[in-house]
Amino acid sequence: MTRRSPHQPLVVANWKMQLGVEESHERITELKQQLKTVRGRYQAVVCPSFVSLDGMKKLLRGSDLLLGAQDVFWDDRGAYTGEVSPMNLREVGVEYVIIGHSERRQLLGETDEMVSRKVVSALGHGLTPILCVGETAHERNEGRHEVVVRRQVMSALRTAPPPTGHNKLYIAYEPIWAIGTGEAASAEQACMMHQVIQQTLIDLYSFPLVEQSYRTLYGGSVDEKNVSQYVRVDAFHGALVGTASLKPETFASLITNIIKTF
Numbered sequence: 242m243t244r245r246s247p248h249q250p251l252v253v254a255n256w257k258m259q260l261g262v263e264e265s266h267e268r269i270t271e272l273k274q275q276l277k278t279v280r281g282r283y284q285a286v287v288c289p290s291f292v293s294l295d296g297m298k299k300l301l302r303g304s305d306l307l308l309g310a311q312d313v314f315w316d317d318r319g320a321y322t323g324e325v326s327p328m329n330l331r332e333v334g335v336e337y338v339i340i341g342h343s344e345r346r347q348l349l350g351e352t353d354e355m356v357s358r359k360v361v362s363a364l365g366h367g368l369t370p371i372l373c374v375g376e377t378a379h380e381r382n383e384g385r386h387e388v389v390v391r392r393q394v395m396s397a398l399r400t401a402p403p404p405t406g407h408n409k410l411y412i413a414y415e416p417i418w419a420i421g422t423g424e425a426a427s428a429e430q431a432c433m434m435h436q437v438i439q440q441t442l443i444d445l446y447s448f449p450l451v452e453q454s455y456r457t458l459y460g461g462s463v464d465e466k467n468v469s470q471y472v473r474v475d476a477f478h479g480a481l482v483g484t485a486s487l488k489p490e491t492f493a494s495l496i497t498n499i500i501k502t503f
């Protein structure tokens with residue numbers, strides 16, 4: 242497989258609910274230090290917990306690291322106890338937002354309809370959505386993975402306008418069986434699913450628009466050792482990383498390995 246995309250890969254760290262506020266701030270400072278020598282050669286986003294976001298922007302100065310959130314609500318303000326407004330995210334310097342992660346879909350009952358509203362809201366506020374899709378092990382065993390992922394992409398984007406200007410929309414293929422298991426999808430499996438996503442996008446929009454505004458990522462047990470195989474996948478535009486993004490030295494070497502391969 243050969244790389245066709247001329248775009249620099251995007252690496253996204255999803256810190257989930259794994260770190261404290263101070264811990265997050267310390268790790269970002271350390272990560273910035275570790276990436277000093279490769280400035281200008283990578284594109285990376287760090288998504289800490291909501292309460293760690295404030296103050297993070299200041300700490301990221303002097304690096305290429307950008308700020309992301311792990312979720313967003315679809316309305317700007319109102320009586321929505323516990324939700325976080327896209328306006329608040331913008332206020333603290335957030336530029337990217339993960340939407341529809343399988344942990345939210347499975348544990349918190351997030352539906353395709355909710356995911357779709359969040360995508361529209363993020364785009365409307367100039368936040369770059371990272372839309373997560375992916376099948377369960379059961380769905381794959383039954384041979385339904387392509388249908389499931391196609392449905393997730395279709396439902397999430399049905400009412401969403403395409404990103405405008407230079408904005409992008411990222412779709413992260415994260416098979417649920419690969420998340421946190423150490424059992425990453427093979428490059429071939431990831432490649433096939435990237436093609437399914439690309440074809441779905443082309444059916445929804447047009448080829449030139451998809452080329453210009455849509456990007457795909459792979460996520461699920463990506464680490465510093467296996468990341469290079471995904472860089473060689475045709476449709477690969479980056480990675481969404483959980484566990485291997487938590488330690489600054491591991492995440493920095495993952496980024497360095499992408500730079501070497503790309």
Ligand code: 13P
Pocket residue numbers: 255342415419420421422423460461462463481482483484485
């Ligand atoms: P792991 O990298 O720990 O498998 O997590 C992937 C993930 O869920 C990123 O959003």
